[in-house]
Amino acid sequence: MFYKEKHAKFEVYNDADSQLVNLFRCIKHHCGELQREIDGYMTSREMFEDIKARIDMRGFTDIQRASMFYVQIRASFGADIRTFGCNNRNISKMSGYLTDIQERLKNVVIENKDFENLIKVYDRPNALIYCDPPYYTAEKYYDADFTEADHLRLKNCLDGVKGKFVLSYNDCGFVRELYKDYIIIGVERQNNLSSGVYREVVVRNY
Secondary structure, three states, rough: OOOOOOOOOEEEHHHHOOOHHHHHHHHOOOOOHHHHHOOOOOOOOHHHOOOOOOOOOOOOHHHHHHHHHEEEHHHHHHHHOOOOOOOOOOHHHHHHHHHHHHHHHHOOOOOOOOOOOHHHHOOOOOEEEEEEEOOOOOOOOOOOOOHHHHHHEEEEEHHHOOOOEEEEEEHHHHHHHHHHOEEEEEEEEEEOOOOOOOEEEEEOOO
């Protein structure tokens, strides 16, 4: 989404992680206040662990929760939000580009829905649907619950779309067999959490 200024006249972003949706919403509507809240943090293991323990507690404003989640992402190892990254990043300086994100999200609809329901609502012949589900057998690293049944449900849902879809996955036999009737392109990228490359596939119906 952030690679180009705009992809279409009507754009929808959906994520199962309500913390990320809240962060985007606060960037879009309360960018200045969010930046000021982030400025109160520094790169600190103690602060990072405090955020992990407190972020789901009641009583925080949306802006406070968004700032904690932002710091949790930026201060963690590989953005996994679980492990302190042990780096010397200046958290407050990194908040400066939030205004660019605010501008990009100005006309984007931000959703927090089950993928099947979302696709049914927004699917149309001229739609392009990009899906980035939890990778198969790596679901435990995601905050959203996603089972093998959900992988199958996604495939069945995409079988019936009116528009075009693009799907990214880890490269494995399960995924290649599941989507064998579609175009599958193998790709490689640098592994963010270790040295070497990570094999992925891009699946499309056009």
